[in-house]
Structure formats: structure tokens, C-alpha cells
Amino acid sequence: MAEGLDFALKYPFSESAREYIKDLSLSERIVDLGVERIKKALSEKSSPRMLLHESDKKDEIASFASARMILGHLRNNFLTNRFAVNESKIIRTQLDRDDEQTINRVGAIFGIVTKSEGKRLLLDLPTYLRYSLRNPHYRLINRKLYSGFVEVTPDEKKRLIEEAVKKHIENIPLVRDPPDLIKQAGQKLLNEIPKSESRIIIKVESHPPCIAKLLEEMKKHNNLPHHARLYLVTYLLAIGINENQITEMFSDLPDFNEKVTRYQVGHIKKKGYNVPTCATVMTYGLCCAVCRIGHPLNWPGLNEKKGEK
Ligand code: SF4
Structure with a gap:
């Protein structure tokens, strides 16, 4: 029983977690814990809480559900994405500590079921593609x-599960008319968090469609794949945006980490990476128009607009 409860605590999206809390009613404490859970995501604290008592564990499981209700009511991309990134990181920490049997159990929730052939670990192609990273x-x-079937390593399997958890959490259904406790908590949360206005300092419409699209994604606080970030940084540096400004712009991303971003932007600048040609951008899957300009920096009027950005 306790073992089952601990599994539910670690993996609050599981069926077994739902079973444990199905008879609990929504209380102020559970809603407060849900708010704390969302705030934790904003401060990027990804360590799980240590709990000993059964009732505390159940409340903690229920806090995941109440956090989802709050987010489903608020429909705030920034908060939802930050929450999804943070919760999936917590899950990854748990998976790294858990045994193979538990990892398989969690993977099965999302249909990530591997088979072993000799030393190979194989995952069916549709499932692999569903959760594969844009990397x-x-x-x-x-x-x-x-x-x-696609061969994966045990570590990649855990990474795919982490991605599946993130996608699951991002897909929070709309909660139209929640209980008052949830409405009040949502309002309080919005009042307390720093305003998540976009920090994009350039005119999106003055840049090639592929760049404009990436900037729009950032404005909506959606994550960008690795190549998109690299492309964007080389482009922004090339048009004269400085490292501090780029780091600031990237703070719109839900998985933003200032130290890492600052280092990466500095590294790209130091290495002097060129802005990729349109042909290369196309291979990244980031080209979204037929501009026939050969290179994004040939975008009409860009040179004259550099001054105004
Ligand atoms: S053609 Fe070049 S500039 Fe235009 S969207 Fe594609 S990659 Fe960007």
C-alpha cells in the first residue's frame, strides 16, 4: 500500500495517483499546495518534497491536480509551459533514481514500451516519433x-518519457467554471507573479518569415528546438543585437536558465558561427516560405533597418 502511495506521489499523473485522491475533496490546503507547486516551477526548483505522513502524501498528489485545474482555468501559456518543464524535470530525477521495473511502468502510461533483442532496446516507430525530441x-x-523499431539507450528511453510527461502536462484541458477556490487562487497567482510580457526588442515583421516565426513562438512562451535557438542567436548577433539583449529575449522561453543562456550566447559569439544559409535552414526544418534570397541576411531592407532593428 505504502509502496503504491509512494509511486503515486512520484508520478501524480498515473492512474494509481487518481485512485488515491478520488475521494478527497478540494480544500484550501490542497489549492494552496497547488499554487506553491506552480510557483516552484517559476523559481525552477525541481527537487521533490520529502513527506512522511500518508495524509501529506495524498495532499501532495492532489496538489498536482489542483495546479492543473488552476492552469486549465488561467490558460496562461507562460505558466503552463514553465510548469510542464519543471514537473517533467522532477519526473526525470525520479526516473534516474528508480529501478527498471518502475521506469517500464511509467513508460507504459504513455505507451513507451520497449522490447529487448539481445543487447538492443527497441521502441516502435510511431511511439518514438510521437515523443522524439526536436534535436x-x-x-x-x-x-x-x-x-x-528504433534502437534507444536506457537513458534515451528516460528522456522520451520525460518528453511524454511534458507534453501530457502542456495539454491541460480548459477548465471553464472551476470552484471559487480555484478561481481565487488563479487570480492571486496572477497578481503575485512578475508580469510575463514579452522581452522581444525587435520588430518581428521586419525580419525574414523563418525568424519572425521563431520570434512569435518565443513571444507565446513556447519552447524552441536546439537548432532554432542556435540559428536565432547567430542571426540576432549578425544584425547587431548584443549578448545581454539576446539573453533577455530568451527569458521568454519556458525552460530559460540565465546562466546557461548567457554562456551559450557568449560561446556562439566567441566561436563566430555564421548565420546559416536558407538551404541549411531548410535542412533544420525551419524554413517556412519561398523567399528566393539565398541567405536570411539578404532579407529586403534588413541592412537599412539594422539601425532601427
Ligand atoms: S527562404 Fe530563407 S529567409 Fe525565407 S523563410 Fe526560408 S530560410 Fe527563411
């Missing part, structure tokens, strides 16, 4: 395929 390492061209 060159996970592209099929760089993977070993065996009759409709």
Missing part, C-alpha cells in the same frame, strides 16, 4: 532502425 540526435536519419 538532430533523435532524427531518424541518425538512428538505427530494425523492422519498424
Whole structure:
């Protein structure tokens, strides 16, 4: 029983977690814990709380549900994405500590069921594609395929589960008319958090469509894949935006980490990476128009607009 409760506590999106809290009623304490859970995501605290008592554990499980209700009511992309990123990081920490049997149990919730063939761990192609990361390492061209199955390492399997959890949490259904406790908590939360206005300091419409699209994604606080970030940084540096300004702009991203971003932007500048050509941007899957300009920096009027950005 306690073991089952601990599993539910660690994996609050599981069916077993739902079972544990199905008879609990929504209380002020549970809603407050839900708010705390969301605030924790904003301060990027990804360590789980240590709880000993059964009732505390159940309240903590229920706090996940109340946090989702609050977010489903607020429909705030920034908060939801930050929450999804943070919760999935917590899950990854748990998976790293858990045994293979538990990892398989969590993976099965999302249909991530691998089979072993000799030393190989294989995942069926549709599931792999559903949760695959937008990162060159996970592209099929760089993977070993065996009759409709993709070989993955145990670590990649955990990364795919982490991604599945993130997607699951991002997909919070709209909560139209929640209980008053949830409405009040949502309002209080909005009043307390720093305003999440976009920090994009350039005119989106003055730049090529591929760049404008990435900037729009950032404005909506949606995550960007690795190559998109690299492309954007080289482009912004090339048009004269400085490292501090770029770091500030990237703070719109839900998984923003100032130290890491500052380091990466500095690294790209130091290495002097060129802005990729349109042909290369196309291979990244980021080209979204037929501009026939060969290179994004040839975008009409860009040179004259550099001064005004
Ligand atoms: S053609 Fe070039 S500039 Fe235009 S959207 Fe594609 S990559 Fe961007």
C-alpha cells in the first residue's frame, strides 16, 4: 500500500495517483499546495518534497491536480509551459533514481514500451516519433532502425518519457467554471507573479518569415528546438543585437536558465558561427516560405533597418 502511495506521489499523473485522491475533496490546503507547486516551477526548483505522513502524501498528489485545474482555468501559456518543464524535470530525477521495473511502468502510461533483442532496446516507430525530441540526435536519419523499431539507450528511453510527461502536462484541458477556490487562487497567482510580457526588442515583421516565426513562438512562451535557438542567436548577433539583449529575449522561453543562456550566447559569439544559409535552414526544418534570397541576411531592407532593428 505504502509502496503504491509512494509511486503515486512520484508520478501524480498515473492512474494509481487518481485512485488515491478520488475521494478527497478540494480544500484550501490542497489549492494552496497547488499554487506553491506552480510557483516552484517559476523559481525552477525541481527537487521533490520529502513527506512522511500518508495524509501529506495524498495532499501532495492532489496538489498536482489542483495546479492543473488552476492552469486549465488561467490558460496562461507562460505558466503552463514553465510548469510542464519543471514537473517533467522532477519526473526525470525520479526516473534516474528508480529501478527498471518502475521506469517500464511509467513508460507504459504513455505507451513507451520497449522490447529487448539481445543487447538492443527497441521502441516502435510511431511511439518514438510521437515523443522524439526536436534535436538532430533523435532524427531518424541518425538512428538505427530494425523492422519498424528504433534502437534507444536506457537513458534515451528516460528522456522520451520525460518528453511524454511534458507534453501530457502542456495539454491541460480548459477548465471553464472551476470552484471559487480555484478561481481565487488563479487570480492571486496572477497578481503575485512578475508580469510575463514579452522581452522581444525587435520588430518581428521586419525580419525574414523563418525568424519572425521563431520570434512569435518565443513571444507565446513556447519552447524552441536546439537548432532554432542556435540559428536565432547567430542571426540576432549578425544584425547587431548584443549578448545581454539576446539573453533577455530568451527569458521568454519556458525552460530559460540565465546562466546557461548567457554562456551559450557568449560561446556562439566567441566561436563566430555564421548565420546559416536558407538551404541549411531548410535542412533544420525551419524554413517556412519561398523567399528566393539565398541567405536570411539578404532579407529586403534588413541592412537599412539594422539601425532601427
Ligand atoms: S527562404 Fe530563407 S529567409 Fe525565407 S523563410 Fe526560408 S530560410 Fe527563411
